[in-house]
Amino acid sequence: MKNFKDTYNKEIDRLKQFIPIVSRVHGKSHNEFYEVEQEFNKIVSKIDLGNYNLDNEFNNLKVITNNYEIPNDTCETYEYVYKKLKLLNDRYGD
Numbered sequence: 531m532k533n534f535k536d537t538y539n540k541e542i543d544r545l546k547q548f549i550p551i552v553s554r555v556h557g558k559s560h561n562e563f564y565e566v567e568q569e570f571n572k573i574v575s576k577i578d579l580g581n582y583n584l585d586n587e588f589n590n591l592k593v594i595t596n597n598y599e600i601p602n603d604t605c606e607t608y609e610y611v612y613k614k615l616k617l618l619n620d621r622y623g624d
Contacts (some may be wrong), residue, residue: 531582534621538577541614545570552608560601563608565594570615588619 553567573587592598598616600609 534582534618537618537621541618542574545611545614546574548607548611552605552611556604556608560604560608562594566591566611566615569594584622588622591615591619 549567549570553563557563569587569591573584576582576584576587595612595615598612598619600612
């Protein structure tokens, strides 16, 4: 869990910045990203309350994103978000 918490603390500010931007830019053509944003917000809310039981949220993200598969028609920021969410998911499982 220490690896997850360290990674989360390192990446959270940038993810909080980028996810709404990606949602605004790509959401209409990639509706699934709205769901990604919702699951991310659930994760943040739970962690803010000290709840680290994130199994459902990470399982949902894997399904929504087809295991963090990056669409071909997206930008580097979209790719960054998926890679960091996957990293968090991987570290959560450690």
